[in-house]
């Protein structure tokens with residue numbers, strides 16, 4: 001089915017999120033939609049999916065004008081959406097999730113789970129998905145959960161599929177598998193809209209590329225365009241894609257972690273006897289496939305894990321099992337992996353989010369009074385410095401685009417007096433121009449003598465930032481190696497193979 005968006009305009013108050021956008025996607029085409037944070041990509045897709053009503057413009061499917069009052073209408077017309085935050089019910093099986101909202105019944109009004117099961121099997125076999133209809137969604141890895149979302153859309157005969165940043169939460173292998181699935185869907189005649197900030201993925205699968213900036217289409221590009229060309233088209237200026245950094249000026253050992261063990265709330269050993277040290281002025285990157293204990297390690301460092309053994313020392317201060325408040329007050333900056341869950345309060349304004357955790361004293365609160373003037377000035381400066389695209393500092397954070405929300409978290413954490421920075425997936429969902437800026441700021445933090453721990457599943461990010469790399473596998477440290485360790489060696493380590501330790505720094 002051919003999709004055509006004509007002159008779509010969508011305003012939020014005075015903000016024009018989509019400004020007369022035209023986009024055509026042919027059947028059997030993968031069309032990448034590129035654009036900096038806040039450019040209006042998700043808004044456009046929400047209009048297409050019936051979640052928002054356009055102020056102007058038309059949606060056409062096979063040349064027929066459509067009117068979608070809600071997602072139900074869009075789905076009926078053949079549009080499917082694969083969200084980044086999955087909309088599945090964890091305690092239901094795959095088949096139950098697929099039939100949800102679309103239940104077929106047998107005579108007597110009973111739900112026909114067998115029918116849903118058959119459908120899952122049929123679609124799974126056709127595309128080589130390898131999904132068990134009876135598996136509980138909660139037990140499935142993220143990549144497989146995503147396939148369930150795709151099956152759900154296909155079981156409703158989706159002919160146009162929208163993937164909105166689908167690889168942000170996937171491992172490199174899951175990403176490769178998804179690319180393969182997208183190619184198969186394309187061969188099957190599906191029209192695909194693919195939103196991503198990862199230029200490599202665009203060049204790998206896209207047939208055509210449309211670039212939006214400030215709500216308008218600014219151009220088309222061919223998948224043969226270089227990263228630098230795509231990046232500058234997106235952000236309207238040349239972007240440095242490599243991080244320039246001097247050799248580290250290493251100071252004393254600042255963070256010392258000894259035999260750290262974390263047991264999660266359901267009793268599993270998720271971090272197993274992990275020991276490492278980070279010096280002042282050094283970046284230690286923790287690499288690994290998602291789910292190998294990195295998340296719990298960072299949470300333990302900031303006091304968010306209740307069952308911790310071993311020791312955590314910062315400049316000689318014992319922080320093991322200290323409260324989150326004490327740890328933050330000790331000068332630990334924390335960028336959590338999930339900004340919505342742990343980093344921001346969506347209903348609070350940008351300004352309020354920028355002073356979160358700091359309401360207990362100067363400079364934001366003096367003699368019990370909130371210093372509104374100071375807060376406004378501070379927030380305005382941070383918004384400009386970190387290029388947060390927002391109508392005002394009074395805007396609720398929940399209204400910002402994903403990448404701009406991430407910038408608010410970074411602006412807050414990087415603007416404190418730090419003795420340690422712990423950043424998990426710092427550039428998740430962030431556009432190429434902002435990645436450049438954030439990486440620069442992390443290196444500046446290092447160069448100011450702060451020890452930095454960065455957890456990232458992106459090898460490009462790890463090799464760009466790291467002075468040393470610690471690879472984790474199944475809760476253990478596989479090895480700690482120099483920052484310039486080749487990617488293939490890191491890849492093997494991420495699969496659990498010990499490195500050839502020759503030359504590996506302690």
Ligand SMILES: Nc1ncnc2c1ncn2[C@@H]1O[C@H](COP(=O)(O)OP(=O)(O)OP(=O)(O)O)[C@@H](O)[C@H]1O
Nearest residue numbers: 012017037038039040041042043399400401402403
């Ligand atoms: N419900 C809403 N109310 C008010 N403003 C909104 C709303 N949804 C989006 N916006 C604004 O519209 C603009 C476009 O946001 P959108 O989420 O479409 O960007 P995006 O291109 O998807 O960005 P990202 O790459 O960061 O996900 C942003 O300035 C955002 O703050």
